[in-house]
Amino acid sequence: MDKPVGKAIPFSFKLFASTILLIISFLFAMKLGAAHTSWQDVLLSFTSNQEDNIQILKEIRFPREVGAVFVGAALAVSGAIMQGMTRNPLADPGLLGLTAGANAALAIALAFIPTINYFGIMTACFIGSAVGALIVFGIASAKRGGFAPIRLVLAGAAVSTFLFAIAQGVGLYFKISKDVAMWTAGGLIGTSWGQLQTIAPVIIIGIFVALVLSRQLTLLSLNEEVAIGLGQNTLKIKVMLFIVIILLAGAAVALAGNLAFVGLMIPHIVRAIVGTDYRFIIPISALLGATFMLLADTVGRMLQAPFETPVAALIAIIGLPFFLLIVRKGGRAFS
Amino acid sequence: MVRLYTDNLQVSYDDRLIVKGLSVQIPDKKVTAIIGANGCGKSTFLKAVTRLIPHQSGDVILDGGNIVKQRTKQLAQKMAILPQTQEAASGLTVGELVSYGRFPYQNAMGRLTPRDMDVINWALEVTNTTDFKYRQVDALSGGQRQRVWIAMALAQETDIIFLDEPTTYLDMAHQLEVLELLQRLNEEQQRTIVMVLHDLNQAARFADFIIAMKDGEIVRAGMCENVIRPDILREVFRIDAEIGTDPRTGKPLCITYDLLKGDE
Numbered sequence: 001m002d003k004p005v006g007k008a009i010p011f012s013f014k015l016f017a018s019t020i021l022l023i024i025s026f027l028f029a030m031k032l033g034a035a036h037t038s039w040q041d042v043l044l045s046f047t048s049n050q051e052d053n054i055q056i057l058k059e060i061r062f063p064r065e066v067g068a069v070f071v072g073a074a075l076a077v078s079g080a081i082m083q084g085m086t087r088n089p090l091a092d093p094g095l096l097g098l099t100a101g102a103n104a105a106l107a108i109a110l111a112f113i114p115t116i117n118y119f120g121i122m123t124a125c126f127i128g129s130a131v132g133a134l135i136v137f138g139i140a141s142a143k144r145g146g147f148a149p150i151r152l153v154l155a156g157a158a159v160s161t162f163l164f165a166i167a168q169g170v171g172l173y174f175k176i177s178k179d180v181a182m183w184t185a186g187g188l189i190g191t192s193w194g195q196l197q198t199i200a201p202v203i204i205i206g207i208f209v210a211l212v213l214s215r216q217l218t219l220l221s222l223n224e225e226v227a228i229g230l231g232q233n234t235l236k237i238k239v240m241l242f243i244v245i246i247l248l249a250g251a252a253v254a255l256a257g258n259l260a261f262v263g264l265m266i267p268h269i270v271r272a273i274v275g276t277d278y279r280f281i282i283p284i285s286a287l288l289g290a291t292f293m294l295l296a297d298t299v300g301r302m303l304q305a306p307f308e309t310p311v312a313a314l315i316a317i318i319g320l321p322f323f324l325l326i327v328r329k330g331g332r333a334f335s
Numbered sequence: 336m337v338r339l340y341t342d343n344l345q346v347s348y349d350d351r352l353i354v355k356g357l358s359v360q361i362p363d364k365k366v367t368a369i370i371g372a373n374g375c376g377k378s379t380f381l382k383a384v385t386r387l388i389p390h391q392s393g394d395v396i397l398d399g400g401n402i403v404k405q406r407t408k409q410l411a412q413k414m415a416i417l418p419q420t421q422e423a424a425s426g427l428t429v430g431e432l433v434s435y436g437r438f439p440y441q442n443a444m445g446r447l448t449p450r451d452m453d454v455i456n457w458a459l460e461v462t463n464t465t466d467f468k469y470r471q472v473d474a475l476s477g478g479q480r481q482r483v484w485i486a487m488a489l490a491q492e493t494d495i496i497f498l499d500e501p502t503t504y505l506d507m508a509h510q511l512e513v514l515e516l517l518q519r520l521n522e523e524q525q526r527t528i529v530m531v532l533h534d535l536n537q538a539a540r541f542a543d544f545i546i547a548m549k550d551g552e553i554v555r556a557g558m559c560e561n562v563i564r565p566d567i568l569r570e571v572f573r574i575d576a577e578i579g580t581d582p583r584t585g586k587p588l589c590i591t592y593d594l595l596k597g598d599e
Contacts, residue, residue, distance in 0.1 A: 215445045218427070219435060225387045225418040230491070231411025231439040275471075276426035279445075 011280055014273060018287040022069070025294045029065045030057060033301050037061075059193075066200075067191035068297045069290040071256040072266075074203045076289025077210050078248035079263020080270070080281050081241050084221040089268070089326055090149045093129070093249035094260025100160035100167075101132020102253035103184050107167040110183070111174040118198040118254070121183070125250035128163075133246065135159050150327070184257035187311035188297050191255060199251050206247040210282050213241060217278040259312050261319025266292060268326065337363050339384075339414075339495060339527070344393035346376075346383045353379045355551040356393065361495075361544075364525040366518065368532045368542035370562075372572055376551040377531050378419075378499055384529075385416040385497050411439035414495040415488035419503065429475070429483050430468040433458055436490025458489040462516060478509030485516065496520070498530040502537065510534075514541045535572075539563045539587045547571045563587035569595065 030042045035056050045057035075093060082091035093099055105128025109116050116124075139155045140147050167184070171177035182190075210217075216237045219227040227234050252259065266289045267281060274280035300311040339361040346354040353376045361367055369377045383390040386402050395402045402410060415436075436458065437451045447455075459465040462482040467475060472483055481501060488496055501517070502510040518541055520526045532538045538545055538559075545562040547554045549571050555562050568576040568589070576592040 212443055215435075215438070215441075219438065222427075222432075222435075223418065225382070225416070228387050228407070229385060229411065229416035229418065230435065231408035233407055271426065275428065275431070277431050 011274065014280075015283060015287075018284050018291070022287050022291045022294075025291045025298075026065060026069065029068065029294045029298045030061055032298055033061055033305070035061075063193045063196055064188050064191045064297070065294060066196055067188045067255050068293040070196070070200050070203045071188065071252045071259070072262060072289040072291070072293025073207060073286040074248040074252040074289075075259060075262040076266035076270075076285040076292070077207050077282055078245045078252070080267035080278065080285045081210060081217060081245050081248075082263065083267055084217045084278055084281075085238065085241055085245075086147065086152070087221060088147070088149045088152055090153045090264065090323070092260060092262075092264035093245070093252070094258065094263065095153055095160075095323075096156035097132035097136040097159040097163065098129035098245070098249040099132075099253050099258045099260065100163035101130070101135075102126075102128040102250050103258055104128055104163040104167040104170070105131070106183055106253065107170040107176070107180045110176050110179055111170050114176075118195050122199055122202065122251060122254040125254040126246055127250075129250040129253065130246045132159060132163055133242070184253070185310065185312065187259075187300065187308070188256050189308060195255065199255050202247055202251045206244050206251070207282075207286050209240070209244050210248075213237065213244070214278040214282045217241065217282075218276070221276070221278065257312065259315060261315050261323065262289060262292065264326075265319055265322050268322070337361060339363075339395075339397050341384060342394045342396065344380070344383060344390055344395060346379050346388065346390045348379075353551050354383060354390070357551075357553060358393075359546060359553060359556050361527065361529055364521070364527055365543040366521050366528045366530075366541055367544040367546065368530055368538035369546045369548060370532055370535065370538050370571070371548035375548045375571075377546075377548050379551075380548070381416075381497055381499055381529070381531055382418075385414060386410065387416065387418065408439050411491065411493075413493055414497060415491040415493040416497040417484055417488045417499065417501060419499045426471055426473060428469055428471055429459070429464060429486075430455070432472050432483060433464075433486045433490050436487040439491060454492060455490050458486040461489065461520075462486040477504050478506070478512065481505060481509070481513055482516070485513065489520070493526075495527040495529065498528070500531050500533060503533065510537065517541070535563065535568070535576075535589050536581075539589070540581065540584055560587055563589070568592075 027042060030045070031037060031039060035053065037053050037057055041053045041057055045054050045062055079092045082093065082096065083089055102125035105124040106121060109121060109124035113120060136152070136156050136159045139159065140152050167180060171180040216232055219230060219232055220234065220237065224234055267285050270281050270284045270288060274284055296315050297311050300309045300314050303309040337360045340359065342358050344354055344357045345352065357380060369381065371377045379388070382388045384395050386407065397405065397410070397413060433455050434447060437447060437455065440451070459468060462485050464479065464482050464486050467479060467483065472480060475483065485501070501513050505513065514537060517528050517530070521528050542559060544557070545559055546556040547562050547567055554571050555567050563578060565576050565578055568574055573595045574592040575595055577590045579588050579590045581588040
């Protein structure tokens, strides 16, 4: 029997290596930044809270990096699910209207309930991303062939522009542009433990459900008829997966605002490592998405410290060429 | 009584009626071929019987119960369906794909038991695909790929196997290979095989029972010799066929044919 090289490395090793990579990235993200801190401070920050440096780490950098882990994992996993469900290699919560929808809902929520808490913000984001996705898919299904990768992305771009305009309009009219911008364009700046306490559980649950449904997702990604033939209740699974996507994308927006391309790029990179079985794609996407987000955020903090470089812009600079590359490969870069 | 039959089955796409009240019994432990011209509704019929698409009225009865009322996972333990899968590009390895055939027997976590592994290895073996176990399905030739998909259907361990044009896109030798595999499964393991076939002579040679369809209705369903006849073929395909006997198999053989002229 011939074993190609790529499959010779067992999955458990790939999982282990990805985990180690995430831990190392996390430690570096903790150490590097505008305020000088030592490795000793980083280690102490996990256990004690004396001294100023450790305070900075514990209250500012630590939650921020934990936030990066959750946001990166959530975006990568929701992107992977979207790509599998729609068999569309260009699917990404930022490109198909989910983040824009969450953004608009967030602006509306802030306008009408200025005292809204994290939970309220997050709920608004769920509703918004669901609405955004439904509009995009509604437009796509109105015409035969509307689900072709590029057409779906065009519909997503149009709907996103519209939804962003709504968010801005609401912001201007209610004079809350600054508050909205702080939420949606601020990346992970100001992520607090309180915020994480509300939002992280949703992401953990979302990723857990995604892992449980990963075999079902592989079947759907093959061919819907094959999935039905093997006894899958496809409607039920699709609804469940859709809810997971909404939870993950909405929670990511509630934490870090608009970030496109993470959900697009990470699953493609992961496929190159583990193949097209979602049992392997989902967990590695979560780990590498988290790692990627940590690194992007750290670079954003370091590039012109003590000033922040917007992480969304940084990711877009890497993400756009990646997007074009996939389009160039005929939109079928599934291997 | 047969295990599987349809009663006045109607299927439509949008407003167009594709299958018009079909009632037919599928003989147990036999090979059944469905033939007919393009667009006659044979694939639609197959999909409706296997609940891949919903039907608007009538019934599909399996083991005394209507299939719409049976749990889809339990149905998947009784019947496997191989759709026309050529477009389903997948970077899965052969072993991974075939292991998904065990899906109907697995719980939520989907761990493969030693028994599952045995069945998977057996399915690979009978389809002669063991050597490809670690190769990507996409990297195989058409004939190899078709055998891999059949292996997945076999891993489902069902008494009934449906196939939608299993020989399309294959060259002559590979077509025969696939059909002989199905014949062996029928003879050695008494599996019921139901397939849509394009080639008349393949249907005549490999099927015990043939359903000839036209415009969503059955023209004739019966034993091979009663369906592969000039008068039936004239109606089903609008051809004037010369039917002889295959000197090797003794089955009917369409030696040559012409288009019907001037009757429309």
